Amino acid sequence: MKRIITILTVLTLLLSLTTGCWNRRELNELAITLAMGLDLTKDGKYLVTAQVVNPSEIAGDKGGGGGDSPVVIYQEKGETVFEAIRKMTKESPRKIYPSHLRMLIIGESLAKKGIGKPLDLLSRDWELRSDFYVAVSKGVRAEEVLKVPTSLEKTPANKMFDNLEVSAEAWSATSAVMLDELITDMVSPGKQPVLTGITADIKGDKRTTLSKQNVELIDTPAKIYFNQLAVFKKDKLIGWLNENQSKTYNIITNKEVSTVVNIPCPDGGKAVYQxxxxxSKVKGKIRNGRPEIDINIQVEGNVGEVECKVDLSKQETIDMLEKSYEKEKKEILVKSVKQIQEKYKVDIFGFGDAIHRTDPKAWSKLKKDWDKNFEDLKVNIQLNGEIRRVGTIGNSFLNDIK
Structure with a gap:
């Protein structure tokens, strides 16, 4: 009994010593960073830009705040990303804390040189979650994108995060990629990475447009928007997809949620397939000793708009619109895949992974020179589009206009 009492006493003492948060961080000691930009300087160093929340201004939504900017920008250069972030404490009164990061913007010049090394810190840091989106700044530096004040959303990082999600779901020419997916694609021999491009349209004097005055105007002179997809070979940017190619990528990789397609009517005019x-189902196979890809795409949609005289009450009209959509879309898909094969010669679609799933033994031989195999790969596309609804009205009132 004495032994049991002794053991319980020791355990109680040990437990009392281990209670509490030994590594706790007080909020007033941290600079909550919602967006970060990585650029390359002329002397080959990293320029790190941190978009930090201004707590007093965010609290202004509940009655406080003094009308200051909702975010503050801190910047530093360093031989490594980690060094630059730590050097920010020379200016910032609080330690840069990126655990709530929402957007990482990588400058185009850095992306061309390679993003693998600067991403090592972000994948290694145990405090950093990986549920943030990564984008490449196109035509401008990442720091310029992060300095643009935004309307609707007080914090630009939240605006970019929400904007990318909405665009990826409604337009399908952009792609919301998080860090884990990016790294997986970089190290995979059967699929290469793709990131959405982001750019800033800045008009007039930057001292005005990049200040709070920007969001006080109805037509803001400085805007940020997502545009096109960046193609990578491993960790290096090698080019940009156009709009049709970007949509093709999202369709084949099963990332298309919703979009609209203009289709021609028999007697002129257009209709819109929503x-x-x-x-999309992608299957690989080996035929006559050569790899092939079969893509089967099943699409459902509605008639979103009619700018021609057709009778939507007839089944043959619906059949005609479905066939018109299938023909129009398949031509774009076939053309875009071929263009990517010939111009970039890298497998962004994951066709190599499809071959691997079907025939691992054949893939072990093909993967050694997969870029060349991808360039000559035969891709068979089947597309079936069905119209489910025609809207709240039947035929367009345009039919009654003479």
């Missing part, structure tokens, strides 16, 4: 559901 995609509401898209499902």
């Amino acid at each position: 995609v509401t559901k898209s499902d």
Whole structure:
């Protein structure tokens, strides 16, 4: 009994010593960073830009705040990203804390040189979550993107995060990629990375447009928007997809949620096919000793707009519009895949992974020179589009206009 009492006493003492948060951080000691930009300087160093929340201004939503900017920008250069972030404490009264990061913007010049090394810190830091989006600044430096004040959303980082999610779901020419997916694609021999491009349109004097005055105007002179997809070979940027190619990528990789497609009518004019559901299945095979890819795409949608005289009450009209959509979209898909094969010669679609799943033994031989195999790869595309609804009205009132 004495032994049991002794053991319980020791355990109680040990537990009392281990209670509490030994590594706790007080909020008033941290600079909450919601967005970060990585650029390359002329002397080969990293320029790190941190977009930090201004707590007093965010609290202004509940009655406090003094009308200051909702975010503050801190910048530093360093031989490594980690060094630059730590050097920010020379100016920032609080330690840069990126655990709530929402956007990482990588400058185009840095992306061309390679993003693997600067991403090592972000994948290694145990305090950093990986549920933030990564984008490449196109035509401007990452620091310029982070310095643009935004309307609707007080913090630019939240605006970019929400904007990318909405665009990826409604337009399908952009792609919301998080850090884990990016790193997986970089190290995979059967699929290469793709990131959405982001750019800043800045008009007039930067001292005015990059100040709070920017969001006080109806037509803001400085805007940030997502545009095109960046193609990578391993960790290096090698080019940009156009809009049709970007949409093709999202369709084939099963990332298309919704979009709209203009289709021609038989007697002139256009109708709009609104995609509401898209499902793409990619299968690899070896035929006559050579790899091939079969893509089967099933699409459901609605008639979103009619700018021609057609009778939507007839089934043959619906069949005609479905065939018109299938023909129009398949031509774009086939052309875009071929262009990517010939121009970039890297497999961004994951066709190599599809071959690997089907025939691992054949893939072990093909992967050694997969870029060349991808360039000559035969891709068979089947597309079926169904119209589920025609809207709240039947035929367009345009039919009654003479």
